[in-house]
Amino acid sequence: MGYQLDVIMTKSSTEFITPLTIQSLSHRRVHLDVMAEPDAALINHIALAKEADLFLVAPASANTIGKLANGIADDLLSTVALALLPETPKFIAPAMNTYMYQNPIVQKNLTTLKEVGYQEIEPREALLACGDYGRGALANVSEIVHLIHTALKE
Template sequence: MTNPRSKRITLAVTGSISAYKAADLTSALGKLGYEVHVLMTEAATAFITPLTLQVLSKNPVHLDVMEEKIAEQINHIELAKQTDLFLVLPASANTIAKLAHGMADNMVTSLALALPEEAIKVVAPAMNTKMYDNPLTQRNLATLKELGYREIEPKSALLACGDIGRGALADIPHVIEIIEEIFHAP
């Protein structure tokens, strides 16, 4: 086990069948000593419950950009200020497009726009092969890279829809390895 860290990871879970893997990631990151705060899109809640991620992260899960529990602060702005690494996992084609075009219509996209310049931004796409390879999705990913996002590329596998190809969420141990490399890079 690695020594505890003081790094804060904001995990944004979006609408993909791979959303259930966010539970394993949240648990593993917590065991490594990272502080994990979870945001979810409405579509993500159809695949995994906020309560699961709240229990594993030991922090409230944020769903609604308009919900302000502390009157003197704006929730998504405060959360963004405290973020060391912003990870969208799984990153749906819809959320990737919204991030690439600066939309701010939910908790995930609003916080993304409020991130400080020094915050590390990472997307881990998960979708059907045709959606991932679509020129629009590839253009949106290229735009995100130009804006400083890193991509944890999906793997080729048998997908939930029955197709075989690139689009499956990267394995969670691989994602953790990349996070560790990011935080320990010279």
């Protein structure tokens, strides 16, 4: 498809998979730290936001959803999200325990994000990492790719 992918990892995400693994798969630098400025002529989070043709948070934890919905900018991902151009398509793909996903606070935060232009890629029902079965597993990658491809063609 010819897309260029910039990956921003939160501190928590690095507990699940290493930045080196993502870098090896994407063949691109992985962005981790809001204070890291690899190019002295650019403010990294502003440059990443301006360069983005599309913004996807996948998987999106309850914590990240809450931060984005409430304008909390305390890491690279959340600062890039706040600096996105208004016309940038924004997607969020939640992945968490069923009860967390169903929690009224998480649902309120998702509603807030939808009101400001995010599209939710809803989680699917499956056996979850915690052993529960229910809605909370990350949407199928093929569905995510299809939605992104469609959005970029528009």
